[in-house]
Amino acid sequence: MRSLLFIVARSLRQHLLSTIITVISAGLASGLVMSVFTVSEQSRTAFTGGDIGYDAVLGAKGSQLQLVLNTVFHLETSPGNIPWSLYQEVKGRGDVRYAIPYALGDNLYGYRIVGTTREIFDVFEFQNGEKFRFQGDGQPFDEGFQEAVLGSVVAEKLGLKRGDTFRPYHGLQYMPGSAPHQELYKITGVLEPTNTANDGVIWIPIEGIFRMDGHKLAGGTEEVERGAAIPDEWKEVSAVMLKYSSPIRGKFMQDEIRRGDSATLAWPIASVLGTFFLKIGWITKVLVYVAYLVVVVAGFGLLASIYNTMNERRREFAILRALGARKQTVFSAIVLEASAIALLGSLLGYLIYGGILFGSAMIIREQTGVVLDVTSVHPSLLWTPLGMVVVGALAGVIPAIKAYSTDVARTLA
Amino acid sequence: MPLLELRDVRRAFRSPDGEDQLILDVPSFEVEGGQQVAIAGTSGSGKTTFLNIIAGLLAPTSGEVVWDGDVVSGMGEAKRDAWRARELGYVFQTFNLLGGYTALENVTLGMMFGPGPDRAFATSLLERLGLADRLRHRPAQLSIGQQQRVALARALANRPRLVLADEPTGNLDPRFALEALGLLRELCREQGAALICVSHDPRVLDDFGDALDFAVLNRAMAEEPQGS
Incomplete structure (x- = not known):
C-alpha cells in the first residue's frame, strides 16, 4: 500500500x-x-416550512399562490383589492384571533411600502410565537401620522435610520427618474432582523396608503381630499392576514368564501406553497x-x-x-x-x-x-x-x- | 548447485510475415553465487532478450531458467515479480530512471517492491557513488554519468543476489565508463552478488578478462543473424 x-x-x-x-x-x-x-x-x-405565524390570507378573487407570494413573501403584484367591509367582517368573527390588513401601492427605491395597522407590531407573529422587535429605542408608527417602520434590510441597504424621512414612490416597482409622492414620512423605528421577507418591507399606517397623493379609492374612482374623513365604503385592502383561534377554522371560512364570489382565502399557507413547489x-x-x-x-x-x-x-x-x-x-x-x-x-x-x-x-x-x-x-x-x-x-x-x-x-x- | 542455470532456453518471435524466427537458443548457461561474468556480443545479437528471459520479464518459448533450484518460468507471475524484486538488480543500457522521481526516490522505489524502503541504505549507496549532493535532483538535472550511478545504486539497493547489466557503459563518456564499471563490480563483490554484464565495449570485456562470446552461447546466431 x-x-x-x-x-x-x-x-x-x-x-x-x-x-x-x-x-x-x-x-x-x-x-x-x-x-x-x-x-x-x-x-x-x-x-414551505410552515413556520409562518398566521394561518391564512384573504384577498381578491384569484390565485391563492399569488396571494401568498404577495403577502407572505412580498413578491408579485396583488391580485386586486377586497372591500373594507369584508376585512371588518372577518375581523369581527369569533374564530379569528387577529386580522391584519395589508394595503399596497407604493415603494421606496424598490422596497415595498405596506399600509397596515399597529397590530402588525402588537399581535402579529411573523413566525410562530415571534413578534417584531425594534432596534434600539425604535417605536411603532402612530396611525394618525405620516410615520414609517423599516425592515432591517431596507434600513441597511438604503442607509436609513430612526428619525430620517423619505417620500414614497408610486407603484411596486421603482422607476428611476419618476417623481415621488408629496407626502414626507418619518421613520420611527427599524425592526430587528427576522430573516424573513419582512426584513425588506416598509410599514406605514394604512391611512397613509389611502391618503397618498394620487391614490384613487373605491375601485379607482375617488380621491380623498386632504383632511377629509374617508368613508368606509371607499376603503379597500389588498389582503388580510388571519390567525384563527384554531387553524382548522380556516377550512370553514374557506368554504364560506368559496360560496361567495368576491374573495379568495389562501389556506393553509404551507399547502399552497407546497403545490407551487410541486409545479x-x-x-x-x-x-x-x-x-x-x-x-x-x-x-x-x-x-x-x-x-x-x-x-x-x-x-x-x-x-x-x-x-x-x-x-x-x-x-x-x-x-x-x-x-x-x-x-x-x-x-x-x-x-x-x-x-x-x-x-x-x-x-x-x-x-x-x-x-x-x-x-x-x-x-x-x-x-x-x-x-x-x-x-x-x-x-x-x-x-x-x-x-x-x-x-x-x-x-x- | 549453481545460483542461476539456463537449460535449453529458446525464444522465438513472430516476424511480420507470420513466420517464427528463433532469436535465442542457449543449451546451457550457469552462474555461481558471487561470480562475475562478462558476455561479449554485438548489437542486435539477442543479448537483451537473453537478460530479459533471465529476469523473468520475457518467457522462454521453451526450456527452463532455474534459480537456486526453482524454475523461474514455472513460477506464477506474482511470485516471479516478487522474486525479481528480491533477488535481482537490473542496470539498463538507457538507465531507465523515472523522470518524476528524485535520485533518492528512484533508489527507494525499487526497494518498496522488495524488502521495503530503507532510506538510510539508499542514501549511503548514493553517497558511496559520489552523489551525496544530488539526492534530491531529478534525472534531468543530473549528468549522464550521474544518472548511470543512480541506476547502479537502484540495481544494488535491495542487496540482490544477481545483478544484470546491459551495456552498462554504452552511454558513458569513455573517461567515466571504466570508473562506473569498477564501482559496479566492487559493489557486487561487497554485497556478494553475482554479476552478468553483457557488452560490446572492449574496455569492459578487457576488464573482466575472460568474457564469454555470445555468438558461441547463443546457437541461434550461428544459424542466422537476428535482431534483438
Whole structure:
C-alpha cells in the first residue's frame, strides 16, 4: 500500500498541471451537484416550512399562490383589492384571533411600502410565537401620522435610520427618474432582523396608503381630499392576514368564501406553497440532470486526462514492473490515482459548494428576504463525494487496463 | 548447485510475415553465487532478450531458467515479480530512471517492491557513488554519468543476489565508463552478488578478462543473424 501511495503521489506531482485542471473539473461537478440538491431542498423548506405565524390570507378573487407570494413573501403584484367591509367582517368573527390588513401601492427605491395597522407590531407573529422587535429605542408608527417602520434590510441597504424621512414612490416597482409622492414620512423605528421577507418591507399606517397623493379609492374612482374623513365604503385592502383561534377554522371560512364570489382565502399557507413547489419541481429535476451530466463530463475528462498520459507513462510502468512491481500494483496505482483526483476534486467541491450556497442564500435573501439555513447538512454532502470517487475509480479502469497489459520487455527495448 | 542455470532456453518471435524466427537458443548457461561474468556480443545479437528471459520479464518459448533450484518460468507471475524484486538488480543500457522521481526516490522505489524502503541504505549507496549532493535532483538535472550511478545504486539497493547489466557503459563518456564499471563490480563483490554484464565495449570485456562470446552461447546466431 505504501508503494502504491508513493507512486500515486509522485504521479500527481509529475503531472501537476493536468492534475490541477482535472481536480478543478471534478470539484466543479461535485460542488454543483451538492449545491443543486441543497439549495433546492433548502429553498423548499424555507418557503414551505410552515413556520409562518398566521394561518391564512384573504384577498381578491384569484390565485391563492399569488396571494401568498404577495403577502407572505412580498413578491408579485396583488391580485386586486377586497372591500373594507369584508376585512371588518372577518375581523369581527369569533374564530379569528387577529386580522391584519395589508394595503399596497407604493415603494421606496424598490422596497415595498405596506399600509397596515399597529397590530402588525402588537399581535402579529411573523413566525410562530415571534413578534417584531425594534432596534434600539425604535417605536411603532402612530396611525394618525405620516410615520414609517423599516425592515432591517431596507434600513441597511438604503442607509436609513430612526428619525430620517423619505417620500414614497408610486407603484411596486421603482422607476428611476419618476417623481415621488408629496407626502414626507418619518421613520420611527427599524425592526430587528427576522430573516424573513419582512426584513425588506416598509410599514406605514394604512391611512397613509389611502391618503397618498394620487391614490384613487373605491375601485379607482375617488380621491380623498386632504383632511377629509374617508368613508368606509371607499376603503379597500389588498389582503388580510388571519390567525384563527384554531387553524382548522380556516377550512370553514374557506368554504364560506368559496360560496361567495368576491374573495379568495389562501389556506393553509404551507399547502399552497407546497403545490407551487410541486409545479416547479421539474426545474429542480432539470438542474439535477444537468449536474449529473457535469459529473459524467468530469469523469470523461478524468479518463481523458489520465489516458492521454499513458503513452509517456507506459515506459514508467514497464520500469516499475522491471523493478518488481506486480501487474496489480500498476493497475491499482492508476485506479487509485484517478480516485485520488476525484477525492481532491470532492474536497474542492465542498469549497465550491460553500461558495454557491452562500451566494444563492445571499441572492435569495436579497430578492425575497427568505434566509436559507446554510448550516443544514443534506445527504448529498456525503454521497456526492463518494459517488465522485466511484466515478473517478471507474474512469481510471480503462487506462489501468492499458497499463496492466504493458509489454515490459518490448517497452524497455 | 549453481545460483542461476539456463537449460535449453529458446525464444522465438513472430516476424511480420507470420513466420517464427528463433532469436535465442542457449543449451546451457550457469552462474555461481558471487561470480562475475562478462558476455561479449554485438548489437542486435539477442543479448537483451537473453537478460530479459533471465529476469523473468520475457518467457522462454521453451526450456527452463532455474534459480537456486526453482524454475523461474514455472513460477506464477506474482511470485516471479516478487522474486525479481528480491533477488535481482537490473542496470539498463538507457538507465531507465523515472523522470518524476528524485535520485533518492528512484533508489527507494525499487526497494518498496522488495524488502521495503530503507532510506538510510539508499542514501549511503548514493553517497558511496559520489552523489551525496544530488539526492534530491531529478534525472534531468543530473549528468549522464550521474544518472548511470543512480541506476547502479537502484540495481544494488535491495542487496540482490544477481545483478544484470546491459551495456552498462554504452552511454558513458569513455573517461567515466571504466570508473562506473569498477564501482559496479566492487559493489557486487561487497554485497556478494553475482554479476552478468553483457557488452560490446572492449574496455569492459578487457576488464573482466575472460568474457564469454555470445555468438558461441547463443546457437541461434550461428544459424542466422537476428535482431534483438
